[in-house]
């Protein structure tokens with residue numbers, strides 16, 4: 001099993017939505033997945049309550065039982081665990097990053113969000129280097145904000161997922177039903193971009209399998225982890 005955390009210091013950046021979408025994409029690709037809901041707000045848990053019994057499972061966790069739940073779902077045969085972290089509880093987010101193979105930092109293409117990206121990446125690498133990449137989310141179809149955001153991220157040498165998540169009502173409409181755009185509009189643009197982010201995540205995870213990282217090397221600069229995430 002491989003573990004992926006969704007981590008961003010900025011509230012509303014799309015952590016929970018992306019965790020749900022990626023878990024559903026993985027399930028549809030034949031990789032049984034579980035969402036570990038580490039946010040006391042329980043946003044993913046509420047989504048699951050609207051969803052009913054369909055996979056993926058959503059399990060509320062705390063710092064205290066995170067490792068036990070990971071062990072339990074690994075033993076149960078899960079392929080991926082997606083950890084949805086809270087924006088404000090940085091020690092919880094660090095704990096999630098510590099047990100993750102990859103950390104995804106979703107960010108809207110606004111200056112306030114982008115300015116928090118570095119802080120999120122630093123949190124993700126406090127306990128040792130690991131691959132981290134940024135996904136631009138809620139990107140508006142008009143204007144050049146996404147290009148500006150991409151330039152901002154690239155200028156700082158943060159690894160960036162080549163696919164972006166658009167600002168689309170499909171995300172909000174499907175959320176109302178406890179679903180994701182992959183299920184409600186399988187041929188739509190949202191479903192397509194989710195699959196692209198999922199495929200990029202799998203690509204990064206596969207690189208790790210070929211060339212495992214030494215998670216104990218605490219002193220390595222996080223830029224090294226970025227290069228590995230490439």
Ligand SMILES: Nc1ncnc2c1ncn2[C@@H]1O[C@H](COP(=O)(O)OP(=O)(O)OP(=O)(O)O)[C@@H](O)[C@H]1O
Nearest residue numbers: 011012013014015016017087138166167168171172
């Ligand atoms: N790509 C998108 N397009 C349109 N709306 C979106 C998109 N992604 C998320 N949203 C909406 O933005 C809001 C915040 O999204 P979400 O809950 O996923 O963010 P979050 O980072 O988990 O927030 P928090 O920090 O509160 O946990 C929600 O109402 C969600 O429906």
Ligand SMILES: [Mg+2]
Nearest residue numbers: 015016039043
């Ligand atoms: Mg959330």
